[in-house]
Amino acid sequence: MRQDFDVVGRHCVALLLDQIDGATDGPRRMAVEPALVVRASTAPPPAGRTA
Numbered sequence: 001m002r003q004d005f006d007v008v009g010r011h012c013v014a015l016l017l018d019q020i021d022g023a024t025d026g027p028r029r030m031a032v033e034p035a036l037v038v039r040a041s042t043a044p045p046p047a048g049r050t051a
Contacts, residue, residue, distance in 0.1 A: 002035045 011030045018024045 002037045003032050004035075007032050 008030075011032070014026070015028065015030070
């Protein structure tokens with residue numbers, strides 16, 4: 001799995017600036033869409049094991 005940490009960082013800075021400016025009224029949730037990255041090390045589980 002891969003997450004775009006540039007996007008995460010931009011969201012965090014925006015949230016921090018909102019807090020500094022007093023423009024926030026409580027906790028907020030942020031979701032960054034992950035991406036599946038298939039690499040050469042990706043393999044099926046060993047025989048006899050279930051995922």
